[in-house]
Amino acid sequence: MNINEYTRVILAMIELEIRRIMHDRTELYLRAVQPLLWLLVFGPVVGSFHSIPTGNIPYTDYIMPGVLVQSTTTVAIFFGLVVIWERESGILKKLVASPSPDVAIVMGRSMAAGTRAIFQAIFIIPFAVLMGVTIFPNPLYPLAALIIVFVASSGFASLSIFIASILKTRERFMGLGQVIILPMFFGSNALYPVSSMPPLLQLFATVNPMTYIVDALRGLLITGNISQLPLDIVVIIIFDAVLISIASMSFKRIIE
Amino acid sequence: MNDLAVDVRKLSKKYGTLLALDRVDLKVEEGKLFALLGPNGAGKTTLLRILTTQFEPTSGDAFVLGKNVITQGEELRELISYVPQEMSVWMDISGYENLLIYSKIYGLSAEERKDAIRDSLQLMDLADAANRLVSTFSGGMIRKLELACAVMIKPKILFLDEPTIGLDPATRKTIWKKLRALNRESGTNVFFSTHYMDEAELYADEIGIMNKGKLIKVASPEELKRSVSSDLVTIESGSLISRSVASHLRRLKDVSCVEPKGDIVEISTRSSEESLGGIVKSLLADGVVIKKISTRKPTIDDAFLRYAGTKGSSQDVGRLQELKRTRERIRRG
Numbered sequence: 001m002n003i004n005e006y007t008r009v010i011l012a013m014i015e016l017e018i019r020r021i022m023h024d025r026t027e028l029y030l031r032a033v034q035p036l037l038w039l040l041v042f043g044p045v046v047g048s049f050h051s052i053p054t055g056n057i058p059y060t061d062y063i064m065p066g067v068l069v070q071s072t073t074t075v076a077i078f079f080g081l082v083v084i085w086e087r088e089s090g091i092l093k094k095l096v097a098s099p100s101p102d103v104a105i106v107m108g109r110s111m112a113a114g115t116r117a118i119f120q121a122i123f124i125i126p127f128a129v130l131m132g133v134t135i136f137p138n139p140l141y142p143l144a145a146l147i148i149v150f151v152a153s154s155g156f157a158s159l160s161i162f163i164a165s166i167l168k169t170r171e172r173f174m175g176l177g178q179v180i181i182l183p184m185f186f187g188s189n190a191l192y193p194v195s196s197m198p199p200l201l202q203l204f205a206t207v208n209p210m211t212y213i214v215d216a217l218r219g220l221l222i223t224g225n226i227s228q229l230p231l232d233i234v235v236i237i238i239f240d241a242v243l244i245s246i247a248s249m250s251f252k253r254i255i256e
Numbered sequence: 257m258n259d260l261a262v263d264v265r266k267l268s269k270k271y272g273t274l275l276a277l278d279r280v281d282l283k284v285e286e287g288k289l290f291a292l293l294g295p296n297g298a299g300k301t302t303l304l305r306i307l308t309t310q311f312e313p314t315s316g317d318a319f320v321l322g323k324n325v326i327t328q329g330e331e332l333r334e335l336i337s338y339v340p341q342e343m344s345v346w347m348d349i350s351g352y353e354n355l356l357i358y359s360k361i362y363g364l365s366a367e368e369r370k371d372a373i374r375d376s377l378q379l380m381d382l383a384d385a386a387n388r389l390v391s392t393f394s395g396g397m398i399r400k401l402e403l404a405c406a407v408m409i410k411p412k413i414l415f416l417d418e419p420t421i422g423l424d425p426a427t428r429k430t431i432w433k434k435l436r437a438l439n440r441e442s443g444t445n446v447f448f449s450t451h452y453m454d455e456a457e458l459y460a461d462e463i464g465i466m467n468k469g470k471l472i473k474v475a476s477p478e479e480l481k482r483s484v485s486s487d488l489v490t491i492e493s494g495s496l497i498s499r500s501v502a503s504h505l506r507r508l509k510d511v512s513c514v515e516p517k518g519d520i521v522e523i524s525t526r527s528s529e530e531s532l533g534g535i536v537k538s539l540l541a542d543g544v545v546i547k548k549i550s551t552r553k554p555t556i557d558d559a560f561l562r563y564a565g566t567k568g569s570s571q572d573v574g575r576l577q578e579l580k581r582t583r584e585r586i587r588r589g
Contacts, residue, residue, distance in 0.1 A: 008360060008361070012361045015360065016346065020348050020349055023349060023350075023389065024348055088342070089342050089343045089344055091344050091346065093305070093338070093340045093342075094338060094340060096309075097309060097333060097338040097415075098361060099330070099333040099334050100361055252310075252311065255310060255311075
């Protein structure tokens with residue numbers, strides 16, 4: 001157990017992911033289509049009803065952080081497919097037989113997904129601006145937002161690795177991916193304020209980590225109101241810690 | 257105990273009710289090329305994976321280079337390299353990048369890394385292809401890249417699970433030449449599994465025959481062949497071989513077994529060269545017309561057949577096809 005060992009495995013895996021993205025960005029482009037539709041079609045159309053209380057923010061601006069989170073979470077959740085591929089090939093066996101501790105492998109694979117999510121965000125944010133979304137004018141805030149995207153997506157990737165270690169095949173996994181993302185998305189403050197939800201859904205929204213991620217990003221990217229940010233960060237870190245631990249514990253199961 | 261590369265004592269592994277390893281005892285000295293030979297499902301992979309600390313045995317002990325695989329896994333993993341049977345490189349980056357990432361995972365320093373990557377690429381003849389995406393590599397090149405990853409970190413012992421499965425004979429030969437050179441020059445232990453008898457015979461210093469979770473026999477290829485002892489003489493005649501003909505043959509010196517099968521008779525003898533004269537004389541005396549004579553020296557196949565009681569390579573054809581398909585599917589992503 002030493003920090004260097006962890007850092008080097010994690011950095012190597014982040015580098016691997018960046019090299020992978022440099023060779024082939026198709027997935028990034030394809031995954032950008034969906035969020036762009038939300039911003040291009042859903043936002044303006046629903047916004048034109050003026051039925052959702054968003055304060056004095058245009059509706060498209062309001063949903064932009066949520067759409068961003070949905071998109072980067074999708075990237076992270078489907079990272080489990082990469083891990084399943086690595087299981088079907090012998091890569092995971094080889095990693096397990098290498099000196100890297102399991103926790104470092106899980107963290108490395110998760111943060112690789114976080115890295116991919118950052119690339120996704122870097123792609124989506126300028127597009128949103130082009131479509132007229134006003135980003136809060138403080139250059140440090142978007143930077144902080146990217147860090148939130150990275151950390152949150154890493155947590156979801158750990159969740160994905162945990163699921164992969166149970167399901168083990170890509171077919172089952174494909175089905176489950178959407179089943180996880182959509183309820184979290186609709187049961188959060190991504191498209192409407194929590195206060196406008198029925199009581200039961202409100203309860204779900206308050207334990208839904210996505211609510212906190214969206215809140216953090218909305219504060220940083222749109223409203224500039226970061227009063228809730230410390231709470232959001234605490235929730236996201238707890239979420240990460242729990243999922244990384246669970247994924248690491250079940251990691252060996254994936255290769256058996 | 258320190259001069260043993262592998263020391264396995266009463267090792268068993270159960271998957272549910274299936275006994276994958278059944279009280280295996282094995283000692284392999286340092287510096288050897290050791291082959292585990294056996295049909296699929298014999299337990300070879302299970303043994304390799306326990307030795308590479310991927311999971312724990314149900315009972316028994318195993319030591320690699322004097323380190324306990326269960327309690328000293330962390331130290332042990334610094335000393336070993338493992339190439340699984342399946343493809344184990346990333347397809348969507350280049351060969352060079354694969355080595356780079358692995359070297360970083362293993363914590364090679366920046367200076368070490370440069371030389372190690374260059375040397376291993378050269379050793380495996382991949383220097384020219386290094387910057388191509390692995391997805392454009394042939395099966396043989398991918399295997400060489402996997403081996404390059406494994407040797408790059410200069411392990412004390414190299415564990416290879418079916419290293420040449422699905423490769424053409426020429427590539428198999430080159431790979432073995434390189435592994436053998438590595439073993440002879442740097443003393444790297446090589447512990448591999450295979451179901452190719454010829455490979456075990458040609459390249460291993462010692463062979464362990466496995467079947468149904470049991471390690472049945474450990475010996476050098478020469479010893480194994482000798483222990484099978486008899487040559488086989490097959491005589492084809494135009495007419496049915498009668499019982500009296502067979503019984504005359506049985507009386508000959510050094511002949512251990514005579515099996516008439518219609519117009520063919522198979523004779524086992526200590527040495528076909530020495531017995532052939534007597535056999536022919538006896539047959540002619542009985543008025544048997546000889547159409548064809550063939551003799552065969554024992555091979556590892558025969559030894560395998562004797563110890564494992566089953567044919568090795570033939571039944572693996574289906575499995576091999578399946579593996580090729582899986583590899584193909586994995587390559588396509």
